[in-house]
Amino acid sequence: MTIDIGDTVVVTPPESGEAGDSGPGWRPYGRLSVADQIFAWVARLSxxxxxxxxxxxxxFLAGRAWLALSDAGFRFFTVQAWEPDSGNFGVAGILVGTILIGLLAICMALPLALATALYISxxxxxxxxxxxxxxxxLMAxxxxxxxGLWGVFFLQEHAVSAxxxxxxxxxxxxxxxxxAREDPHDPLRTLTDLKSSTFMAAMVVGMMVTPIACSIMREAFAQAPVGEREGALALGATRWGMIRSVVLPYGRGAIIGGTMLGLGRALGETITVAMIISPVFVIQPHVLYKGGISVSSLIALQYGTASPFAISAxxxxGFVLFLMTMAVNFLAATFVSRSRSGAASEA
Structure with a gap:
């Protein structure tokens, strides 16, 4: 009950039988229990x-990279070669390869993940x-x-014709x-150059990121409001019409988040790219031609034999890759916050 004393409002526990009686655990609205306060502080601390x-x-990455960055300066972002011991090194070609592999992989994974999530849901x-x-x-x-082994011993042999x-x-x-490819209709032409291309590596990476994106999308689709599903069907919508008007708008944030999460993993994939692609430290815009490299595979291939200065390079x-993945995650969080799952369907 509420008692007015002048300008002061006193809230007292309701008497037994009054509306809103919550039993012995009743407390005034707005006051958190000790357990809730502990949980809030633990969440903030985490x-x-x-x-x-x-x-x-x-x-840490910036500190270890400072020696190489101070020596190369802005040339580090424009030079396409990778010869740290001779002072001629940069990430221009490596970053292009990393971005191409990531974008191609997510372009292949997104339709497959979305279709699989909708089918399961x-x-x-x-x-x-x-x-x-x-x-x-389990695939995730x-x-x-x-x-990587599947890509080397199966996909390279069977997908090269495609x-x-x-x-x-x-x-x-x-x-x-x-x-510089010979006549594409020549029956004696070689297909070796296609096996170690950026596109081939992206196909394997795309298969890797598909289960992650699919799981995130499926969880959101399964939580679409049952009442709105039934309402759409009751108004005469087909199954696909209900999915398009209720399920997909509700899961828009999960679609964006799953895609960005898959892109983040694709940008940082290491061993698979190193096993398939032929390292080339120049900008390689032809994704079906042999050669390419990513930042993570470069580190895996050269760390064991690198000199102290090359390790700094x-x-x-790695610091550039760290900043790039942080930027991708920041953009993902921004897009998800602007298109929360369910926002469109609740309007």
Missing amino acids: GAVVLGIMGLVGV EYAPARLKRTFISAVD AVPSVVF LDWFTTYFRWIPLFDVP LFAA
Whole structure:
């Protein structure tokens, strides 16, 4: 009950039987229990620790990279060669390769992840839904080296014919042209150059990031409001019409977040790219032609034999990759916050 004493409002526990009686655990609105206060402080502390760790990682990378960055200056972002011991090194070609692999991988993974998530959430039989969910989650836990072995011993041999057809009929697009290639209709032409291309590496990386994006999207689609689903169907919408007007708007944030999370992993993939692609430290815009490199695979390939100065250069490349992934995650958080799941369907 509420008692007015002049300008003061006193809130007292309700008498037994009054409306709003919550029993012995009743407390005034706005006051948190001790357990809630402890949880709030633990949550804040955990967030601060995570941010602090990320900041320390960035400071550590910058400190170890300072020797190489101070020597190279701005040329570090424009030079395409990688010869740290001779003073001729930069990440221009490496960054282009990293971005191409990441973008191609996510372009391949997004349609597959979205279609799989919608099928499991909306079309799969109830008795098989749990099996499909477990299979997708299991794929997300497969080590990257296993995907790399699959790409080397299976995909390179069986997908090269598809890449040959692609470059034969789409070589008028500069991105898919293969320079200095013999007659594409010659039956004796070699296909070796296509096996170690950026596109081949992106195909394997795309398969790796698909389960992660699919799991995030499926979780959001499964939580779409049942009332709005039934309302759409009751108004005469088809199954696809209900998905388009209710499920997809509700899961828009998850689609963006899953895509960006997959892109972040694709940018940082290491062993798979190193096993498939032929290292080339120049800007290679022809994604079907052999050669390319990513920052993470460069570090994995050269760290063991690098000199102290070359190690500092590798730290500099890693620092650039760190900043790039942080930027991707920041953009993902921005897009998700502007398109929260369910915002459109609740309007």
